[in-house]
Amino acid sequence: MTKLRVSPSDYSFSQRLMAEAIGIFFLVFVGAGTAAMTLIISKGAALPNKNNIGIGALGGAGDWLTIGLAFAFAIMTMVYIFGHVSGCHINPCVTLALLVRREILLGDALGYWVAQFVGAIAGAFAIALVYGHQAWEVGGLGAAGPFPGVSLWQAGFAEGIGTFGLVLGVYGTAVNKKAPKGWAGLILSLNVAGLIIFLGNVSGAAINPARALGPIFGDWVLGSANDWAACGVYILAEVIGALLAAAVYPAVAMHVKRGVQDETPPSALEPASASSAGPAA
Secondary structure (H helix, E strand, O other): OOOOOOOOOOOOHHHOOOOOOOOHHEEEEEHHHHHHHHHHHHHOOOOOOOOOOOOOOOOOOOOHHHHHHHHHHHHHHHHHHHHHHHOOEEEEEEEEHHOOOOOOOOOHHHHHHHHHHHHHEEEEEEEEEEEEEOHHHHOOHHHOOOOOOHHHHHHHHHHHHHHHHHHHHHHHHHOOOOOOOHHHHHHHHHHHHHHHHHHHHOOOOOOOOOHHHHHHHHHHHHHOOHHOOOOOOOHHHHHHHHHHHHHHHHHHOEEOOOOOEEEOOOOOOOOOOOOOOOOOO
C-alpha cells in the first residue's frame, strides 16, 4: 500500500493542506470537467431512446463510463502523488469519517475541510477557463443534480448510499492494517468509478460534498442555472452515509471474537502514527 499514514512531523500542516487542495482541484477539474465536456460535445445530438435521461448522447452507458473513469484516473493519480503527504482524503466525508474514529485531530480536520472546498471551487472555475462560456451555459461545470423523473429524495438516497460505499472502501483498503498491501489507490479509484457509473443517471453521483458544492458555486457566480436545494440535500445525505460507514465497518471488520481487538489503526494523538489516513474521492 502507498504510505497513507503520515506522521505530523513528516510534513508541515501547510504542506498537507496544499496537498488536499491540489488533489481535489484535479478531482473536480478532470472528473466534473469531463461531465461538462460530455454535454458540450453532444449538444444537439439526437437521443437514442426516450429512457435516456442522463448526460450526453449515450446517457447512462458510454458517457457515464467515460465520466466514472475520468474521476478514477484523477483520484488514483492524486493518491499516489499526495497519499504520503496528507493521506489524500480529497473528500470532506472521508475526513469526517476518520475524525469520528479519532484517526485525525479536529484542528487538522477543520483545515482539511477548508482546503478541500477551496480546491473544489478552484477546479470548477478552471473548467470555465478551459472551455469558456459553454462550460457553464451548456455543461453546467459538471454540477451534479437529480435527473429528469428523479425525485430529490431518490437522488439524496443515492448520494447517501454511494458515500457509504465510498467510505467503506477507504476503511477497508487504506485504514485497516489487515488490508492487502499496495492496492489502495487502484481499488478506491475503481470503487468510485463503479459508483458513478451506476448512480450517475440518478443523482449525478457527487458522493463528495466539496465536489457537489464547487461546480454549483461556480455556476451561481457565473450566472448559470444552479440548484442549491439539491446541493444541501446531497451534502446532508453524504454526511449521513459517511457516519454510517464509520460506525459499520469497524464493528464488522476491525474486531475479532472473544473481546480481542485486531490491530485497529492507532489514534492520531500518538506521535508515531498518522494524523491523516486514507484517500478517497
